[in-house]
Amino acid sequence: MEAVKNAVHENATLWIARLAEAVAIPSVSGERERRPEVVRMGRWLVAHMQRLGFTDVVERDIGEQTVADGAAPLPLPPVVLGTYGTDPAKKTVLVYGHYDVQPAAKEDGWATDPFQLVEQADGRLVGRGASDDKGPLMGWLWAIEAHQKAGVALPVNLKCCFEGMEESGSEGLDALIAAEAQAGGYFDGVDAVCISDNYWLGTTKPCLTYGLRGVSYFNLTVRGPARDLHSGVFGGTVHEPMTDLVRLMSTLVDPQGKILVPGIYDTVAPVTDAERELYKTIEFSVGDINNATGSESALTSDKAQLLMGRWRNPSLSLHGIEGAFATPGSKTVIPAKVIGKFSIRTVPHQDPDEITRLVKAHVAAEFAKLESTNTIAVACDHAGKSWVADINHWNFTAAIKAVKTVFGVTPDLTREGGSIPVTLTFQEALNKNVLLLPMGRGDDGAHSTNEKLDRDNYLRGIELMATYLHEIAAASTA
Numbered sequence: 001m002e003a004v005k006n007a008v009h010e011n012a013t014l015w016i017a018r019l020a021e022a023v024a025i026p027s028v029s030g031e032r033e034r035r036p037e038v039v040r041m042g043r044w045l046v047a048h049m050q051r052l053g054f055t056d057v058v059e060r061d062i063g064e065q066t067v068a069d070g071a072a073p074l075p076l077p078p079v080v081l082g083t084y085g086t087d088p089a090k091k092t093v094l095v096y097g098h099y100d101v102q103p104a105a106k107e108d109g110w111a112t113d114p115f116q117l118v119e120q121a122d123g124r125l126v127g128r129g130a131s132d133d134k135g136p137l138m139g140w141l142w143a144i145e146a147h148q149k150a151g152v153a154l155p156v157n158l159k160c161c162f163e164g165m166e167e168s169g170s171e172g173l174d175a176l177i178a179a180e181a182q183a184g185g186y187f188d189g190v191d192a193v194c195i196s197d198n199y200w201l202g203t204t205k206p207c208l209t210y211g212l213r214g215v216s217y218f219n220l221t222v223r224g225p226a227r228d229l230h231s232g233v234f235g236g237t238v239h240e241p242m243t244d245l246v247r248l249m250s251t252l253v254d255p256q257g258k259i260l261v262p263g264i265y266d267t268v269a270p271v272t273d274a275e276r277e278l279y280k281t282i283e284f285s286v287g288d289i290n291n292a293t294g295s296e297s298a299l300t301s302d303k304a305q306l307l308m309g310r311w312r313n314p315s316l317s318l319h320g321i322e323g324a325f326a327t328p329g330s331k332t333v334i335p336a337k338v339i340g341k342f343s344i345r346t347v348p349h350q351d352p353d354e355i356t357r358l359v360k361a362h363v364a365a366e367f368a369k370l371e372s373t374n375t376i377a378v379a380c381d382h383a384g385k386s387w388v389a390d391i392n393h394w395n396f397t398a399a400i401k402a403v404k405t406v407f408g409v410t411p412d413l414t415r416e417g418g419s420i421p422v423t424l425t426f427q428e429a430l431n432k433n434v435l436l437l438p439m440g441r442g443d444d445g446a447h448s449t450n451e452k453l454d455r456d457n458y459l460r461g462i463e464l465m466a467t468y469l470h471e472i473a474a475a476s477t478a
């Protein structure tokens with residue numbers, strides 16, 4: 001491993017230049033006009049995989065995206081698949097990552113162009129997707145390349161599954177996985193799954209992640225007048241959609257983060273004493289939240305409450321209002337149609353269909369109280385379930401050893417508040433253990449402005465991936 005480790009660190013400039021190339025492709029899956037860039041990003045990965053000697057590299061067509069309101073259907077970006085090594089004597093590890101990113105614009109408050117990677121003097125590599133998830137995804141490829149440069153054979157067979165729609169609900173991927181999990185399918189023969197698409201809890205200590213929350217994303221549409229209106233002419237004479245929407249959205253969650261939709265907490269498991277003990281050993285404090293948010297806006301300073309709020313309790317966040325006047329200036333418009341966006345992070349035992357039913361019933365009841373002539377429609381845009389893995393598995397044991405080797409510490413075993421719905425799909429379809437191996441830090445600002453990946457995390461992350469693969473090869477599966 002020493003030669004591979006050296007190759008990782010000696011080629012730092014190359015890996016960072018490649019990250020810069022990838023960040024410069026604005027592969028935003030959630031913006032219609034940028035869909036070709038997502039496809040371009042997939043091609044960029046395919047070219048590197050072919051160069052590295054992957055076999056069976058394919059851009060798998062997974063059909064069209066379901067779109068609302070009669071808009072033209074949009075082709076889904078392909079799922080990139082590739083195989084590196086088919087030695088029956090070696091274990092086969094499946095790695096997943098996503099090559100699409102969240103939207104970003106300088107006007108949102110970025111200090112620099114989000115699609116130009118900037119390496120700061122303090123080692124921050126700033127750019128959209130640096131941490132979520134281009135850096136970690138590419139880490140697997142550079143771990144292979146480091147083996148090649150060191151003249152060391154990869155100790156396992158690797159299969160890659162890279163998608164371009166994770167930030168927009170992973171549409172089409174479950175069907176592909178179900179089909180390819182069958183005997184003779186692409187995922188046949190996989191022994192374990194590893195995903196690098198989340199972050200350390202804080203900024204100093206690595207962790208391994210065994211649980212994620214699910215997500216149900218909602219659109220709440222309020223329609224009224226046939227067209228936008230002058231508020232001086234029509235204000236005071238009509239039911240305004242925005243007034244109804246703001247009132248409805250305010251009934252969803254209180255300022256302490258308590259969800260107000262009746263029945264939502266009914267299936268959430270009660271906290272056990274054993275679970276409370278678990279929180280005590282995790283290295284985390286309110287300071288980590290303050291550092292990551294750049295504020296003192298934490299709901300509590302109690303460590304266990306914070307961790308429970310993030311990992312094991314549902315939460316509801318209000319994201320925005322489509323159709324509302326949102327640019328600088330003082331436009332005096334009454335918008336005719338507005339769409340409120342909110343999502344609920346869900347936890348084990350919460351069923352997405354039941355969540356949608358509860359939300360619809362609540363919104364209908366609250367809307368009836370308004371006695372408005374406007375109309376409402378509530379739709380769940382996409383939903384993914386929560387996931388919890390078995391940590392008593394050689395996949396986790398191998399990763400723990402790898403972290404100890406690379407970072408000299410035993411990682412915390414953590415759950416995560418974000419969602420990667422495909423994690424559960426892999427676990428259930430393949431019946432194999434799934435592990436999350438984060439590369440970035442808790443203050444990376446994924447989905448936020450000035451997203452970054454620290455240079456050290458990038459390089460030691462690649463080293464960790466390589467070391468993990470060696471520990472997998474050495475692991476006993478008994």
Ligand SMILES: C[C@H](N)C(=O)N[C@@H](Cc1c[nH]cn1)C(=O)O
Pocket residue numbers: 132133166167168169197198215217417418419420446
């Ligand atoms: C944790 C992962 N890196 C991530 O950011 N996942 C997204 C998935 C999603 C679902 N709807 C939109 N995006 C997340 O947790 O928000």
Ligand SMILES: [Zn+2]
Pocket residue numbers: 098132133166197198
């Ligand atoms: Zn991600």
Ligand SMILES: [Zn+2]
Pocket residue numbers: 102132167446447
């Ligand atoms: Zn993300």
